[in-house]
Amino acid sequence: MSTSSSLNQRINDLERRLKVENKSRDNDRQRHLVPNNDLVFPRPFKLDGHASPRKPRAFGGDFPATSRSSSAPSSGRRRPGGISLEPGSRSRQPDSADIEQKYKEIMKMTGILTLNKQKYNTDIHEMEALGELGHGTCGQVIRMRHKPTNHLMAVKQMRRSGNKEENKRIIMDLDVVLKCHDYPYIVQCIGTFITPSEVWICMELMSTCLDKLLKRTRLPIPEKILGKMAVAIVKALDYLKEKHGVIHRDVKPSNILLDQNGIVKLCDFGISGRLVDSKAKTRSAGCAAYMAPERIDPPDPQRPDYDIRADVWSLGITLVELTTGEFPYKDCKTDFEVLTKVLQDDPPLLSPGPMYSHELCSFIRDCLTKDYKKRPKYRKLLEHPFIKKYEVESVDVAKWFSDMSEIMACYSS
Structure with missing residues (x-):
């Protein structure tokens, strides 16, 4: 377990690295x-x-x-x-x-x-x-x-x-x-x-990303739509790992695309990493807001290995944001605050009830298991009742997106 001072130092170092990467990308974008x-x-x-x-x-x-x-x-x-x-x-x-x-x-x-x-x-x-x-x-x-x-x-x-x-x-x-x-x-x-x-x-030209969709509609995504999205993303991540030995490392709403036919796809592989013996060996940062605890505070700082379960955590945070319409750490003002909350607070889980089914809450709870050794990998997630349900259930994602497009048009006008 990390001491408080050494942990704070590592979080500060990670925050600085994220700022440097973000500034570099912004500068490059401005040059373009x-x-x-x-x-x-x-x-x-x-x-x-x-x-x-x-x-x-x-x-x-x-x-x-x-x-x-x-x-x-x-x-x-x-x-x-x-x-x-x-x-x-x-x-x-x-x-x-x-x-x-x-x-x-x-x-x-x-x-x-x-x-x-x-x-x-x-x-x-x-x-x-x-x-x-x-x-x-x-x-x-x-x-x-x-x-x-x-x-x-x-x-x-x-x-x-x-x-x-x-x-x-x-x-x-x-x-x-x-x-x-x-x-x-x-x-x-x-x-x-x-x-x-x-x-x-x-x-291929897709219609929007889920981040823009949330910001423009200001509405949470219904569970049945979310179910279809979860199926697509888990299958995409499993495919990357099984067929190409790749971990995405930047799963978040802005990297999930949707088209007018209701098709959901994963994009942006700029910081993806090769897996060595099923573990990622490099330290590309990604986005602090969706970063798994074991990436922030590795069990062995001298060997900061992690595996695909880091992306499972990112998927869980993404699903909470899409389901509620709000980023779970929205009150944090700095990356340091976000990273500290991820480590010190309980995961942002949902409670079953009229708004959220037991299957959805259970799936998110599995994704946001803080101990990565107990967090499921993709093959186990694909057997979860939430995924199995929406693999076969007929859901008109295209009709829902058409309705959302009308709402976005109203807001933009």
Whole structure:
């Protein structure tokens, strides 16, 4: 058990690290950001291996024009998920050589977009920026149109830098989304553009994230809708772990997307980590508000390992927020206060009654088990009555979202 002084020191250190990461992301976003009427592309960069002497603007950088014919359907059989990991990639963290090798593999796919199962060799200038959708772990997300087909998509734009950790984040985001592009509960990758200064990940366009939905409607999410969302997210997290040896590490409402058809998907893999013997070995921070106790105060500070059950805790906090319409630590003014409450207070559980079923409360209680050794993993969660119920129950999520969209329109007007 940590002494009070050493624990406070570690919480302070973690708070400082979170502030540094957030400031770095905000600064990078500001370097990208320009008014919508200035969304223009600079002259193409000739792909000769040399970086541009000119600093990239908002959606710019110096982009390589593809050598393939513009907008021609591709006859090749490569698909966005074609990137492969080296044998044994689950047994160690990627080093600089791994990152460089993965960049080379992904470069082979740059400029190929898969739209309605048809591949298009695309020049970067055939992409029209329509406005900002938001910003994530290490980049901003732009609504864009593929002019030859009028296909709309979300494009995450990330700056390539000399910073080792930032490059790891970018390659992890690419690596995960490219391999998981056809899994139904993970946002689909349409293609990529790689430039000397930036990386673009083109993804299917979803309608909103749950964070925006809560803020705009100011309403809690009904349990039956929440049940369908929980099924999707638990299955997505289990898929990442079982198929790719990945822990998400940033589960929260802003990383859960919803479309007009009621489909729920997980996104933003910028700080995902490889699992080594089922444990995460790196210390990417994530968001303090959803961080598990064992990540804040590891049982062995010299070996701060944790596993997928840290994401289970984050899911539990997320579900409490979505169910009640309020973040459970909303009264905290600093990350330090949040982190301290997570460690010292009882988890923010719900009580069964007219508003919340026994199954929902039991599921959240399991997710928010403070002792991570007793907290269930995904396979056990998938057997929970709450998940089993909503796996089979018919729920019209699309109709509910349509109603919420009308409410959001009223608030915005």
